[in-house]
Amino acid sequence: MQAEIITIGDEILIGQIVDTNSAFLGKEFNKFGISIYQITSVQDEKSHILKALKEAEENADIIIITGGLGPTKDDITKHTICEYFEDTLVEDKAVLTNVEQIFAKYNSAPLLEVNKQQALVPSKCKVLMNHNGTAPGMWLEKNGKVFVSLPGVPYEMKALITEQVIPKLRAQFKFPYIMHKTILTYGLGESALAERIETWENNLPNFIKLAYLPSLGRVRLRLSGKATDKSVVEKEILHQVDLLLTQIEDVFVGYEEDESIEAVIGKRLTEQGKTLAVAESCTGGRIAEAFTANAGSSAYFKGSVVTYATASKVKILNVSEEAIKKHSVVSKQVAEAMAKNVRTLFESDYAISTTGNAGPTKGDSEAEVGTVWIAIASKDQVYSEVFNFGDHREKVIGRATNKAFEMLQKYFLKK
Amino acid sequence: MQAEIITIGDEILIGQIVDTNSAFLGKEFNKFGISIYQITSVQDEKSHILKALKEAEENADIIIITGGLGPTKDDITKHTICEYFEDTLVEDKAVLTNVEQIFAKYNSAPLLEVNKQQALVPSKCKVLMNHNGTAPGMWLEKNGKVFVSLPGVPYEMKALITEQVIPKLRAQFKFPYIMHKTILTYGLGESALAERIETWENNLPNFIKLAYLPSLGRVRLRLSGKATDKSVVEKEILHQVDLLLTQIEDVFVGYEEDESIEAVIGKRLTEQGKTLAVAESCTGGRIAEAFTANAGSSAYFKGSVVTYATASKVKILNVSEEAIKKHSVVSKQVAEAMAKNVRTLFESDYAISTTGNAGPTKGDSEAEVGTVWIAIASKDQVYSEVFNFGDHREKVIGRATNKAFEMLQKYFLKK
Numbered sequence: 118m119q120a121e122i123i124t125i126g127d128e129i130l131i132g133q134i135v136d137t138n139s140a141f142l143g144k145e146f147n148k149f150g151i152s153i154y155q156i157t158s159v160q161d162e163k164s165h166i167l168k169a170l171k172e173a174e175e176n177a178d179i180i181i182i183t184g185g186l187g188p189t190k191d192d193i194t195k196h197t198i199c200e201y202f203e204d205t206l207v208e209d210k211a212v213l214t215n216v217e218q219i220f221a222k223y224n225s226a227p228l229l230e231v232n233k234q235q236a237l238v239p240s241k242c243k244v245l246m247n248h249n250g251t252a253p254g255m256w257l258e259k260n261g262k263v264f265v266s267l268p269g270v271p272y273e274m275k276a277l278i279t280e281q282v283i284p285k286l287r288a289q290f291k292f293p294y295i296m297h298k299t300i301l302t303y304g305l306g307e308s309a310l311a312e313r314i315e316t317w318e319n320n321l322p323n324f325i326k327l328a329y330l331p332s333l334g335r336v337r338l339r340l341s342g343k344a345t346d347k348s349v350v351e352k353e354i355l356h357q358v359d360l361l362l363t364q365i366e367d368v369f370v371g372y373e374e375d376e377s378i379e380a381v382i383g384k385r386l387t388e389q390g391k392t393l394a395v396a397e398s399c400t401g402g403r404i405a406e407a408f409t410a411n412a413g414s415s416a417y418f419k420g421s422v423v424t425y426a427t428a429s430k431v432k433i434l435n436v437s438e439e440a441i442k443k444h445s446v447v448s449k450q451v452a453e454a455m456a457k458n459v460r461t462l463f464e465s466d467y468a469i470s471t472t473g474n475a476g477p478t479k480g481d482s483e484a485e486v487g488t489v490w491i492a493i494a495s496k497d498q499v500y501s502e503v504f505n506f507g508d509h510r511e512k513v514i515g516r517a518t519n520k521a522f523e524m525l526q527k528y529f530l531k532k
Numbered sequence: 533m534q535a536e537i538i539t540i541g542d543e544i545l546i547g548q549i550v551d552t553n554s555a556f557l558g559k560e561f562n563k564f565g566i567s568i569y570q571i572t573s574v575q576d577e578k579s580h581i582l583k584a585l586k587e588a589e590e591n592a593d594i595i596i597i598t599g600g601l602g603p604t605k606d607d608i609t610k611h612t613i614c615e616y617f618e619d620t621l622v623e624d625k626a627v628l629t630n631v632e633q634i635f636a637k638y639n640s641a642p643l644l645e646v647n648k649q650q651a652l653v654p655s656k657c658k659v660l661m662n663h664n665g666t667a668p669g670m671w672l673e674k675n676g677k678v679f680v681s682l683p684g685v686p687y688e689m690k691a692l693i694t695e696q697v698i699p700k701l702r703a704q705f706k707f708p709y710i711m712h713k714t715i716l717t718y719g720l721g722e723s724a725l726a727e728r729i730e731t732w733e734n735n736l737p738n739f740i741k742l743a744y745l746p747s748l749g750r751v752r753l754r755l756s757g758k759a760t761d762k763s764v765v766e767k768e769i770l771h772q773v774d775l776l777l778t779q780i781e782d783v784f785v786g787y788e789e790d791e792s793i794e795a796v797i798g799k800r801l802t803e804q805g806k807t808l809a810v811a812e813s814c815t816g817g818r819i820a821e822a823f824t825a826n827a828g829s830s831a832y833f834k835g836s837v838v839t840y841a842t843a844s845k846v847k848i849l850n851v852s853e854e855a856i857k858k859h860s861v862v863s864k865q866v867a868e869a870m871a872k873n874v875r876t877l878f879e880s881d882y883a884i885s886t887t888g889n890a891g892p893t894k895g896d897s898e899a900e901v902g903t904v905w906i907a908i909a910s911k912d913q914v915y916s917e918v919f920n921f922g923d924h925r926e927k928v929i930g931r932a933t934n935k936a937f938e939m940l941q942k943y944f945l946k947k
Contacts, residue, residue: 128745130568131712132558133754136551139573143547153545155580156573158554161743165570188723189744190733231723249924270746272924297546308603308646318605328576329604330543331685339548395838401824402817405838409816412892412925414840420848421838423810423820429835429878433848463844477827509664509687510827 118292119154120146121177123169125185125194126269129158138183138274145278150292150343151179161185166197170264178262179286184269186252188231195255198266199239202257206237209244209253216251245281249273254281263289294347298354300361301370301378303335303523310336314364322353335519337373370523378522379407385530386417386467393525394463395421396434396455398446399473399489403518419463424455430472434458445483447472452490453499460494467529468494469521473506475513489517493524500528533707534569535561536592538584540600540609541684544573553598553689560693565707565758566594576600581612585679593677594701599684601667603646610670613681614654617672621652624659624668631666660696664688669696678704709762713769715776716785716793718750718938725751729779737768750934752788785938793937794822800945801832801882808940809878810836811849811870813861814888814904818933834878839870845887849873862887862899864907867916871909882944883909884936888921890928904932908939915943 122142128134139156146153154176159165166185173180185194199206213236220228235251238244245254245265252268254277265282267274302310307329311318318327324344330337340357342350362369371381386393395404405421408414424430427446431438436454444450452472460468473489486508492501502524506516537557543549554571561568569591574580581600588595600609614621628651635643650666653659660669660680667683669692680697682689717725722744726733733742739759745752755772757765777784786796801808810819820836823829839845842861846853851869859865867887875883888904901923907916917939921931 127741127743127756128754129555130558130571131562131756132555132560132568133714133745133752134747135555136571140544140547140550143545145547147546153547154575155584156545156551156571158571160569169570187744187746189726191741191743229723229727231726249922272927299548308644311604311646312644326542326606328542328606329602330548331602332549337548339543341542341546401829401833402820402836402838403824405817406821409818409838409840410926410929414816418816418840420840420844421817422848423817423824423836423838425824425830425833425835426878433835433837433877462848463841507664509691511825512687514825 118151118179118290119177120151120179120181121154121173122156123166123173123180123182124156124158124269125161125166125182126158127161127191129184130160138269138271141271141275142181142278145283147295147297149283149287150295151286152295152343161191161193163193163197163200166194167201170198170201174259174262180262180264181282182264182266183274186266186268188235188251194266195237195239198255198257198264202239202241202259204239204241207240208236209238210236211246212236212238212244212253215246215248215253219251245277247273247277249276256282256285293343293345294350295341295343296350296354298340298358299330299373300338300340300358300365301335301373302338302365302368303370305336305365305368307331307336310338310365310368314361317357317360317364321357324350325353325357332519335370335523370526377407378519378526380411382522382526382530383408383411383414383417387413391466392417392419394419394459394465394468396459396468396470397421397423398425398430398455398471399475400471400514400517400521401425401475403514404469404471404521407518419465422459422462430455434462447474447484447488447490449490449492449501449503452492452501453494456492456494456501457499460496466495467525469525470494471517471521473513473517475510475517476508477510487513489513489520491517491521491524493521493528495529498528500524533566533594533705534592535566535594535596536569536588537571538581538588538595538597539571539573539684540576540581540597541573542576542606544599545575553684553686556686556690557596557693560698562710562712564698564702565710566701567710567758576606576608578608578612578615581609582616585613585616589674589677595677595679596697597679597681598689601681601683603650603666609681610652610654613670613672613679617654617656617674619654619656622655623651624653625651626661627651627653627659627668630661630663630668634666660692662688662692664691671697671700708758708760709765710756710758711765711769713755713773714745714788715753715755715773715780716750716788717753717780717783718785720751720783722746722751725753725780725783729776732772732775732779736772739765740768740772747934750785750938785941792822793934793941795826797937797941797945798823798826798829798832802828806881807832807834809834809874809880809883811874811883811885812836812838813840813845813870813886814890815886815929815932815936816840816890818929819884819886819936822933834880837874837877845870849877860898862889862903862905864905864916864918867905867907868909868914871907871916872914875909875911881910882940884940885909886932886936888928888932890925890932891923892925902928904928904935906932906936906939908936908943910944913943915939
């Protein structure tokens, strides 16, 4: 059984917004055994939407359509779907009530005629009530295939998928079992890793696929198995992982479940009752932001300082001026002092620090663009390493952030 | 003239990575007059890639293919394109040299046979040398249409597009002129805005399109004009913007050029020789990260503190314990004290602070989930406002961040 995603909206095609909805949908659908065959992004244009619907119907059993449901003239998804189903729009009383309630809660402005039109839906559709916005989700069926139209606003779409679409799909269809297991490695390039595990890879059974996902200094190995029998998939994947691990012990960091490494670290800190503080220079807040984006971070995340200017490293983090003068601001000594002192400042168990030059030009130090010192401190220990992450700002910040997570895990949190 | 993007890779379809490449391509191509007709994401599977290539060739004149060029077995793009062009792979000496150099620079491991195979390219292709990685870009032509295959790693792809693909396209084709003008508004919902400007919208000439882009508390209005004659488009767009502004003066924030609001703020601060510091609680580093993601931020960004724990607000930011006890940690008094004190701490001209509850549960204060106080301070002035951003963590952090940018612009940087 396969699904397709159609995202509708000029703003995606002109690059004004990044399509994060599709990644969410891909992840959620895979969890319960539906592969996404294709993602298609099309313009707010009737004939193009009709063509995409027709093609998706040929390829897939479930078609998820997001976007183009706003109250304004440029949004034409609802009318176009109505035409595709040779249907007419009718007012849904419950949706109208929902629109009125949402409006009363969040708007000072009066309810307008265009807002009321959000309550018009194709007569053949089942309404999926949107409690976070005025555009309802719509469930339609045709020749045994399911079409679901959802608003493009990410949190509205996500709530509808999780609370209504997936339960409804599970009730209606029988899905094969899909299992993914992602193994995080660092320190070995994609090709060297591939060469090392070649024999193992060649002997994988054909219902298990392997993918290499290199990203800013680490390589994730993703094993995906799919079959009707859950126990067969689970048993074989775990068996293959065991075989694999014996060959990559030296570069194995851990498993990445559904979560990012920072979420995994956060969980482990919470379990252990430990806390963390961060002092960032070149990463500019990215590390703190990654932790605090996760709910529950206040249990372990004490806080952070971004000491972007050299003077603030001295004033706030109490890094000695002599050390900066003698070793430069991008140095082992400064990184270690930052980690030790931010730990004391926030009274945390562990601390991370970064100091480096993300480019594109040299900053307060003479360090080459891309040079980053990272330090990790506990009460009694400090570890630091230096890296060169190349000369792209985005890449330097991203790789330094990932490396800091890995170092924390490697030195203090490894199971 | 239209283009299509094909992104190849299972990792996109299972949601393991978000496709940011397409947004970049959409933006860059629109700048010089090429619309993206469709974005199609397909699996690492030969027949599916061949089908996508054929369909794209029917719709578009320029087909950009990203991803699937790694050295490992799961990457099959190069072989599939070679088959589509009925071509054979040949070794390119210059690419081999590039692979060897990149390897020597970034890897301690020896060069493997699979890495050398990165130098194999279809005999009919023009190589676009990739100075940031081992997979070369490939330019192929068929029946007057251009196919460009690029690596999926964002910074490698971006450099190839900017430095090689776009200059080559401009030399080979004549493009219509496209102009976008995006107007940032806040404080009025999408539908109320649409009703207010309805007459103006209905009278737009047909070569100008209007789109409403609502996002976390603000609505952007995007005017897009396209014609062969540059002066006609420019004149008409500017004329229409003048007409529009008379009707939305009270909610107009500014123009959004190609840049994010934080980049615009950064530019203005740099021009004025002013500096900024940030004290974040519920936004957890997001504000600092947004500024420092831009090159040149060290000119105006002094630093930030994330005082996530209440104790650190007292210890590091010198917020009085009485004020916290009396008014709670999510209050006007605490927000204003944070802004004033972080300004003093970092010796900056301006400061931003946030304190609130991003949810999903109540934290150190009794404030409702979604409540956020934001304060903006200069040497002599402090402004603060309170908001309720609803009950989704992601949305609360995002809206609070946007609102902080807007308040800084509104109170201190408005032209």
